[in-house]
Amino acid sequence: MNATMIFPSGTVKKLMACLLLSLLMLCTGSAGLYARGGHKGWKLAVQSYTFHKFTLVETLDKVAQLGVRYIEVYPGHRLGGEWGDQVFGPGMDASTQRAVRSLAASKGIRIVGTGVFVSDNREDWEQLFRFAHDMKMEYVTCEPPLTMWDEVERLAEHYKVKVAVHNHPRPSDYWKPQLLLDAISERSQMVGACCDVGHWRREGLDHLQCLRQLKGRVVSLHFKDIETPREGKEWQEDVIWGRGMLQMPAMLDELSAQGFKGYFAIEYETNWDNSVPDIAECISYFKQLVKEKAGSPRLKKR
DSSP states (O other): OOSOOOOOHHHHHHHHHHHHHHHHHHHHTTTSHHHHSOGGGOEEEEEGGGGTTSOHHHHHHHHHHHTOOEEEEOTTOBOOGGGTTOBSSTTSOHHHHHHHHHHHHHTTOEEEEEEEEOOSOHHHHHHHHHHHHHTTOSEEEEOOOGGGHHHHHHHHHHHTOEEEEEOOSTTSTTSSHHHHHHHHTTSOTTEEEEEEHHHHHHTTOOHHHHHHHTTTOEEEEEEOEEOOOBTTBOSOOEESTTSSSSOHHHHHHHHHHTTOOSEEEEOOOSSGGGOHHHHHHHHHHHHHHHHHHTTOGGGSOO
């Protein structure tokens, strides 16, 4: 093959963009320790809803490009590729499950969870836990009906899959921590919280106090930073980590003091069409913050 190749101008621009992003990732080191493991067992993941405009096949490429090794896939994410419009979830047959897991593994990625799952049908929950078990996931992110907790706890114990209860805004049954604690405080340690720190703050709660309330029950986080409130604007948009109001250093201090070991799932809900560069900056900030704090007494377990 002739080593000289001629590309259309648009292709050249795409290649240059990919090269620049690759250089950024090398500089930030986001493919290294803090994307894979991190301080005291911390692991960065991506919540696939971040890339819901793209297929799961495309999303896996983006996650690999970012150097992140774990993903939580939302139910209903269109698979794409050879699977076309088929979606991620319990409806996947065994062959498709194996193929999707293998595809992720070929890119150095492990599917560790799924969510956010909501249903008032008991059979749906049985199928969910069986699916999570077969896919070798660690947890399901969900919001179970209050009347179904005995069944959900039983399934978690039976399938050895943790339950991470998410806090959507009101009227969710779990919009503030005490509501979740009222439901699970006497239940198995297989049951805990998926802390969406942005939703807490948007609901007017102190997100740091919320984390303190859930000490010992934090399974995972939907991690983000959000803009400060602006007059005339109801919704506080996601921003690149460290540029918002969520006091990320203080959140990491609190989680370290609790001895938290688990997943920080990046859920970046803005700039939907081209969020990879923004997320690369988030990862770089997270890594640098952890590195700076690693020797700090504030990050030592209380």
